[in-house]
Amino acid sequence: MKLTLDNPETVAAPFGDRFAHVARLDLPGGALLMLAGQVGVDNDGKVVAPGDAGKQAERIFEIIGGLLAAHGATLADVLHIRTFMTDLGDLPAYGAVRRRRFPGTPPPASTTVQVSGLFLPGAVLEVEVTAAAPAASAAAGGR
Numbered sequence: 001m002k003l004t005l006d007n008p009e010t011v012a013a014p015f016g017d018r019f020a021h022v023a024r025l026d027l028p029g030g031a032l033l034m035l036a037g038q039v040g041v042d043n044d045g046k047v048v049a050p051g052d053a054g055k056q057a058e059r060i061f062e063i064i065g066g067l068l069a070a071h072g073a074t075l076a077d078v079l080h081i082r083t084f085m086t087d088l089g090d091l092p093a094y095g096a097v098r099r100r101r102f103p104g105t106p107p108p109a110s111t112t113v114q115v116s117g118l119f120l121p122g123a124v125l126e127v128e129v130t131a132a133a134p135a136a137s138a139a140a141g142g143r
Contacts, residue, residue, distance in 0.1 A: 002026040002136075008070030011063055012043045021067050026136050033071055037084065037128040038063045039120055050122025053090035057097035060127045073133040075101055083112040084126040094125060 005020035040048040040056030049055035
């Protein structure tokens with residue numbers, strides 16, 4: 001097994017470089033990717049559409065897609081999604097985005113919880129995923 005902590009250059013760096021966006025555990029035949037929670041921010045770290053769960057979800061899954069791509073994976077490789085929401089009333093807007101991004105049946109395993117707040121004012125969602133990726137020799141960039 002080999003563990004790699006990564007902040008791909010294709011995605012804005014985490015806030016204050018306090019954590020890695022991706023923890024990659026290479027295993028025989030492939031890898032397990034665990035992504036840090038992502039919020040709907042632009043490349044400058046500003047919240048996209050404060051208070052709008054649908055627009056934030058779109059941006060979050062764009063970011064997640066970029067992180068996965070840097071490791072040779074796609075949204076189709078997602079095994080589990082964990083979502084933190086400040087208001088479960090936003091589930092319909094968030095769910096519509098998820099259904100578009102994960103059209104397969106059944107969709108990935110999922111956990112959704114309501115929290116009292118997130119670390120950025122205006123952010124209403126935080127999403128983290130676990131995904132499978134190809135073996136290092138087959139992954140993008142020869143990781």
